[in-house]
Amino acid sequence: MRYLPLTHDDRRQMLGLIGADSIDDLFVDVPVSARLPGPLDLPSHEGELAVERALSAMAARNRPAGAGPFFCGAGAYRHHVPASVDHLIQRSEFLTSYTPYQPEIAQGTLQVLFEFQSQVAALTGLPAANASMYDGSTSCAEAVMMAARVTQRRKAILSGGLHPHYAQATHTLAHSSGVATERLLAEVDGESAVISVLDSETACVVVQNPNVFGTVSEFTAIAQAAHAVGALLIVVTTEAVSFGLMKSPAEMGADIAVAEGQSIGNGLNFGGPYVGLFACRESLMRQMPGRLCGQTVDAEGRRGFVLTLSTREQHIRRDKATSNICTNSGLCALAFSAHMTLLGGTGLEALARLNHARARALRAALVEIPGLEVVTPRMFNEFAVRLPRAAASVVDALAAKDVLAGVPFSRLDPSAGMDRVLLVCATEMTTEADIADFARALRAEIAA
Amino acid sequence: MRYLPLTHDDRRQMLGLIGADSIDDLFVDVPVSARLPGPLDLPSHEGELAVERALSAMAARNRPAGAGPFFCGAGAYRHHVPASVDHLIQRSEFLTSYTPYQPEIAQGTLQVLFEFQSQVAALTGLPAANASMYDGSTSCAEAVMMAARVTQRRKAILSGGLHPHYAQATHTLAHSSGVATERLLAEVDGESAVISVLDSETACVVVQNPNVFGTVSEFTAIAQAAHAVGALLIVVTTEAVSFGLMKSPAEMGADIAVAEGQSIGNGLNFGGPYVGLFACRESLMRQMPGRLCGQTVDAEGRRGFVLTLSTREQHIRRDKATSNICTNSGLCALAFSAHMTLLGGTGLEALARLNHARARALRAALVEIPGLEVVTPRMFNEFAVRLPRAAASVVDALAAKDVLAGVPFSRLDPSAGMDRVLLVCATEMTTEADIADFARALRAEIAA
Amino acid sequence: MSLSSVGRETRPMPIAKPASHPGRGLLQEEPLIFGLGGWRKTGVDLPQLPPDAASDASDLAGLTRAERPSLPGLSEPEALRHYVRLSQKNHAIDLAIYPLGSCTMKHNPRLCEKLARLPGFSDIHPLQPIATVQGALALMSELAHWLKTLTGMPAVALSPKAGAHGELCGLLAMRAAHEARGDARKTVLAPTSAHGTNPATAALAGYQVVEIAQTIDGRVDLADLAAKLNRDVAAVMVTNPNTCGLFERDVIEIARLTHAAGAYFYCDGANFNAIVGRVRPGDLGVDAMHINLHKTFSTPHGGGGPGAGPVVLSEALAPFAPTPWIVQDGSGWALAEHAEGPAQAALGRMCAFHGQMGMYVRALAYMMSHGSDGLRQVAEDAVLNANYVKARLQAVMSAPFPRGPCMHEALFDDEWLAGTGVTTLDFAKAMIDVGFHPMTMYFPLVVHGAMLIEPTETEPKRELDRFCDALLELAAAVRDGDTERFTGAPFHAPVRRLDETMAARRPHLRWTPEDRL
């Protein structure tokens, strides 16, 4: 076996030194009834070539986004990742290192995390950012739990524009600790509706920008209303590229900002691994979940970095910890940070403008189609359209023509009664030809 | 421009320090008539995405060997390269380093070269191996020039089994220095014919094993005959995997062994870059072309490695050098060495046996086809067959059916009158299904 | 996991600062990206916008940010160099043994990296039409088959994003099962030796945690367990092999007692590497167990993640598994994404989309490469390597549980350091100076000054000997009273010992323009 260095001789010698007759002697503590006599009923080992053939065959049964017209968004976005980013995350010293618990020989990872935190702080406008969460949806759930801890209240209000998966993941987590999640009806331009249901029991309101329908909004009024009743404002962003152009959560009064960072540096990967961004006001820092990297000095007074404030964390605070998270999304954070370092503020803004322009071009093409109605009032790079019939069937029909037309809202939330709503997205990857093909196919399908 | 770090400010400041008004001041030595006023008539700069799209479109117009049945060999072979090998050669410290002229900060490359030389010596059986040449064909040409230097004679005999490209490259180089190359008629089993033309003018005889028709031979008699007249025996190998099973050049009395190393660690790459292996007897060491890495010690007595015997080389000996080679094939040598380190002698022998078995299976399938005649008497992993009509037309017809049937000998040497000869090859990559598809298609084509 | 210290933050004594070089030999000093002067630069070339597009902002009126994010952009040469330089300040499994107990730092095959990057896996969207991702669903169900067969469990929930997330998933399934039969419960029992995520997860799942005592031979105290089991107990959480590197001999009895009390048995599977192919948790009475694909099945740790924590479930818990579920339908594979139909009782959703596909590809490639024979060998070699290290070091370093074999990791305490003026932390830092990464320190908490060594099966004997020789040499130096070598360590790392106390007292979590660069 190519991955197992021990030879039979090694094993014999080592057993000898240990003083065991056979390997079985080392498994004596296993109850006899549970000892497996031999290999289980699974295929035995295979060479690289065979494994590569088998998995390549599976891969060939999927239709890559890059293989043709593609317009899916709704929380996962297809952007161009510079070749150097994927090269860097494959560096042995980044790829095969562990959580930087021994700072003196992990300064590479630690400095990257410090830079990552600084970048996330600059994008969200909130000073305290952590070293990453699993993804945007679990960050949202943790933010709600954090708000409940901070306010000592047990109710969270989720806007009708929040991504349904985020709402569900948040409910799952909050529910078990008795934190109620009140989710407003799905509504294309529904963020501001949260104000009406705020009360003194409210721990936090969760709004999304751009929201799941692509609608871009202003939250200052919501922030004021929330703060007026002692609730926190949590702003969710699923399309991180929008940070390059849209008002930052902090500018609108957010107390906590969470985001899905996949758009920057990370591929679609069928939904994971992604990277959760988490930032908050300075005053809430010690209530944050996840790891924090901090700057310090070494014995010679030189700058260095360490994991810090770990008394918030499970390995020290145990059942009093701010979260149970341990392994996070370090390598995806590196990819995010490296891509962000290539872009810079200038490049990110330009990229955001380009995305917006592409989406406008897409909208201009689709709005021409009889029977199709654009329902998103103000968008960044994605928007919702209402079709004359169930969006799911239209999407399947177009997929058969090799056009991936977007995401039917019913796939995210079948109970919302929005079966005819289709979410479409364009990015810098979307070409004029893609748009033309899509419009043509959709027009034909609707006419049919 | 993403690859150019200087900003306009930088440029201004730097010109200031230099004391130049504009960049043009630095090009004053260029004759006015030759100063280009502005950019040439070529496209202007493009982002990664655009370049990737353009080149991917070109790549899509080629039929990769891995996309279906494939049986080409004739000097370039398709083998499985472990993923770790391609990963290693992309390590920044190997990929972006220069020739190891500063040994104290190039021990990585130097130790790899020392190990590579040791591996080549073990495979060929000849003690002195260099740090790589461009490829097998230029190694062959340089070997002949070396033999002429050593023997002070000006005639080289090339067997009829030598790869025609090797014979042509050798002729091109030898010709200009007045070394005559006598190339025997192409013959499937023609290696031993060289004996009859040996004489006291002969500097060397060049034979190939397995030869271009796939024929495996014994050269001991040739070696004796050559040595009897004071000529050197040069043994060429184009399929390095055969070293795992076949008699080594040294075992058969070779004075110089040259080989194409592509089969181990390197892909097909449409013919390049490849890696030339070059080894000889100890006594001829100082006449060798190319770089040599040698073991030594540092000021503290620790083992280290340096480039050595450079007084043979162009940068020191100039017009008296043993060759003009400077840049060689270092990274391909690393790929060869790393793959060889994974294989080990055990793995290489097993791989060779597997290749032989696959070729036998291919032969067994083809020999059944009416009108087809197997002409190679003894083979390793490739062999020649004679078809009822021109091989080139058959190959084109099968290509249209997406079967890459092998190499028509006429493509290598149109003048040999072997238009009906087809060279076919099988490796560990060849599946039973590939063989069946090939046999079926060929049978049909011949019958048609 | 591993701690550099628990409540024992390092605070080195300051030392005179030497002349600082731009670099030293091959090691390059590297400033922060903020110090590389890219404030108005970018390392990405984008197509020009059509002027109208640039101007027209009807959508965004009043919604754009006051000023562009103030972040530096670097040309590719500068950016690449920045990260390559930083990378060389890290230890990595590709450089040497990474003996962190409980972390299973094993070799990461490059084949897995290559396959995870096939566009058919890396460039597909989680919400594409199901007909266009049949290969992805096939891969997920193939992975599920391997996991179920290896654990002997009937069901698996793939979506949890890491071990701790898997723990949460398991406990939430238990909560759902209890609620479904109107039997709400309040507490979770877990041994003191449990990994921090166990109590943290139980609390997050809304339970109170009650600790179970440990016997002198490092196992769960059955009597104490029996005494604490009652109708309020929702679950018993046990790690097996446990965090002392020992197999819980009475695991079957633990399960029996737990079930008898109407509670469920959660097994923390972080140490599955020690028994894969030799023992099936399903044969031990387990109701739920997470599997860290980034440990046992070798997906790279990447400096902290990402990982994946699928949870295998018993018949009793299977109906409550979170969505999505992969279901076979006539034409191929489908996804049950909502709590309806077969997934009606689902506990809900653990996260957006379907989990860590990138890790699934790597883990399956790893499993197929080893096969059932190779995976069994993995467990045997992992246990053999640990016992070899234990045998070689035991003479000099004190082991809290000396008798009998250990499983995949060898545990020592600091009794042997008593009175030497050298702490576990000092000893660990001194290991760095001789080229080794320290073992896990101060965990598990039940052992004083714990040193937990997990070599894994991918360490050759030669590396183990190098490692043991070095530790024995250091131990000799301790006995010889060469204390500075330890208290001042590390001397040869890219930086000297770092001041963690200061970092915690004055948290400095991001660069600001006031900072030096």
Next chain:
Amino acid sequence: MSLSSVGRETRPMPIAKPASHPGRGLLQEEPLIFGLGGWRKTGVDLPQLPPDAASDASDLAGLTRAERPSLPGLSEPEALRHYVRLSQKNHAIDLAIYPLGSCTMKHNPRLCEKLARLPGFSDIHPLQPIATVQGALALMSELAHWLKTLTGMPAVALSPKAGAHGELCGLLAMRAAHEARGDARKTVLAPTSAHGTNPATAALAGYQVVEIAQTIDGRVDLADLAAKLNRDVAAVMVTNPNTCGLFERDVIEIARLTHAAGAYFYCDGANFNAIVGRVRPGDLGVDAMHINLHKTFSTPHGGGGPGAGPVVLSEALAPFAPTPWIVQDGSGWALAEHAEGPAQAALGRMCAFHGQMGMYVRALAYMMSHGSDGLRQVAEDAVLNANYVKARLQAVMSAPFPRGPCMHEALFDDEWLAGTGVTTLDFAKAMIDVGFHPMTMYFPLVVHGAMLIEPTETEPKRELDRFCDALLELAAAVRDGDTERFTGAPFHAPVRRLDETMAARRPHLRWTPEDRL
């Protein structure tokens, strides 16, 4: 190119050997593969042979080797670690400036690496049917178009494998042209400052080399050239910009004189990076010039290669270009692989197959990324960076040609070191200790103790300042007489100064069982 020394092999004074550690901090000692004990192992899993196949050897009777090659095989974890450890003992452009004059060590875009690995390029056979490689031929002709346009030359031969091979190709074309008109010639003129490959190539091509003198301002001495030109001269070889980093002001006159004598003008294009987009060699009267794609067009050096050396040719030489030629035919692209038809007069074949396809892909991706505007900027920034370094160092280090701008590289001599007891070699080795790779030393030969610095355009100003500051600090140390710091250097590299004399006296070119491991 670069030499650690010319006839000045280093022979350090021995020093007492310190206790050797398995490693030190992050730097790991690493034995040879032969010392890792894999004699009966392999790191590759192959399918079992059908027993009959294994046994039956009718083909190979009497032809198999006496014993299998005695080479160690390592498991993947061991092999990967071996090479990763070794890699960290290298300097690389990704780590810091690599100021080797004449080598053009610039940034290598990772996009190019990615594209060269597309199966459509990396997995195609050179002898596949032409109809199945149309994209590859299209790429080659596109590359040819860029090279011809940038040089203003009508033809290009792509197949030469490196610069020296390109030189040979150019001279052989000239020989063929002369022979074709029955005008055989014997000599080649080249300046003393020429790179070693120039005379070596001329000799290999069967010519005698006559050296041309140099003027005090570092250019070809026209009078000497005119005096030496005669009917025996086949070619004049000049590097432009030349190896002193200067543009040959009289290049057009050189060409005129050369042609007047019936000879051809070969230009060594290794330094094309200095003028790409600003000057076309075709406008200077050049007949042949090789282009090192691994310099100007950034294909990675890979620790010594591979490279590629396409040669652009004038009308006069075009017919003699080596096969293969790419030719357009109605249906698309074709290859003329034999000296017949259009390629009738071809000088023959330089090598098997069609040249360095892997480099063509990278070079074209690099060219398209820069575009005609970016490539012009490349030349300007390369020249600007070199002049900046010259300006900053000139005050302290002596420059043989101080007046006027240099092109892409700044040349210094060792006059300023006279009497200090520090040689160019010592100074260079001391640079290593402060984190920098030395410049090219002792080349060109026309300058005593030459130090040739080529920063390239991909170095940011910040790195140039770091570099200059460090050299100025070292220069100060020289003046302060801190000689040991230089004669003993390097102190901080993975090894101390190596004994090159011993290596040459007792060549030890491979491991043998007698060696230690």
